[in-house]
Amino acid sequence: SSELTQDPSVSVALGQTVSLTCRGDSLRNYDAHWYQQKPGQAPLLVFSGKNRRPSGIPDRISGSTSGNTATLTITGAQAEDEADYYCNSRDSSSDHVIFGGGTKLTVL
Amino acid sequence: QLQLQESGPGLVTPSETLSLTCAVSGGSISSYYWNWIRQAPGKGLEWIGHVFHIGTTSYNPSLKSRVSISVDTSRNLFSLRVMSVTAADTAVYYCARGGSSSGWYRLDHWGQGALVTVSS
Numbered sequence: 226s227s228e229l230t231q232d233p234s235v236s237v238a239l240g241q242t243v244s245l246t247c248r249g250d251s252l253r254n255y256d257a258h259w260y261q262q263k264p265g266q267a268p269l270l271v272f273s274g275k276n277r278r279p280s281g282i283p284d285r286i287s288g289s290t291s292g293n294t295a296t297l298t299i300t301g302a303q304a305e306d307e308a309d310y311y312c313n314s315r316d317s318s319s320d321h322v323i324f325g326g327g328t329k330l331t332v333l
Numbered sequence: 334q335l336q337l338q339e340s341g342p343g344l345v346t347p348s349e350t351l352s353l354t355c356a357v358s359g360g361s362i363s364s365y366y367w368n369w370i371r372q373a374p375g376k377g378l379e380w381i382g383h384v385f386h387i388g389t390t391s392y393n394p395s396l397k398s399r400v401s402i403s404v405d406t407s408r409n410l411f412s413l414r415v416m417s418v419t420a421a422d423t424a425v426y427y428c429a430r431g432g433s434s435s436g437w438y439r440l441d442h443w444g445q446g447a448l449v450t451v452s453s
Binding site: 226255256258260266267268269270273274279311313314315319320321322323324325326327 | 368370377378379380383391393394427429431436437438439440441443444445446
């Protein structure tokens with residue numbers, strides 16, 4: 226089965242740009258989606274596929290994919306961006322949903 | 334505005350069956366995939382499985398032997414059963430909508446989550 230790999234933790238200075246990565250073979254053929262989860266809250270879809278930002282998500286959050294790596298970029302990180310971020314996609318050979326292990330983003 | 338709400342017992346005895354329901358309001362359950370995801374304390378997200386509105390299902394291979402997901406379109410809800418639970422099944426359980434067609438693994442609406450503790 227397919228797997229998605231994320232860095233466990235990343236930090237960024239307030240106002241700077243940070244990129245979170247998600248790696249997996251299934252991303253060569255299928256979209257990655259990104260979720261933000263703050264403590265005690267449900268995950269929230271913040272970026273989808275190659276260029277789809279849900280309504281209400283600030284445009285400082287963007288995404289891209291190259292080869293087997295999907296990247297979520299936050300330009301000008303704010304304190305409220307501090308959260309856990311998960312990527313997900315689908316298994317290459319079945320109709321299973323897969324998640325990355327998540328990245329804890331700290332805004333310094 | 335689509336809303337999902339989980340409900341069910343917050344405490345389940347080991348070896349018994351965990352049962353949760355997700356009520357969908359503000360939209361129809363038709364034409365979409367409906368998912369269950371769980372998150373053990375301090376851990377990441379784990380996909381449990383999904384059901385399409387016509388009743389077809391798919392499950393995480395690691396849980397497949399103990400899990401059942403069903404849909405009731407007349408009541409606009411779907412349900413989860415996890416059999417023979419142990420302490421390792423203690424988690425916050427989320428229901429979520431997957432997109433239609435090729436976007437079925439894009440989870441765009443989530444419930445607030447329901448904490449289920451397995452303990453005697």
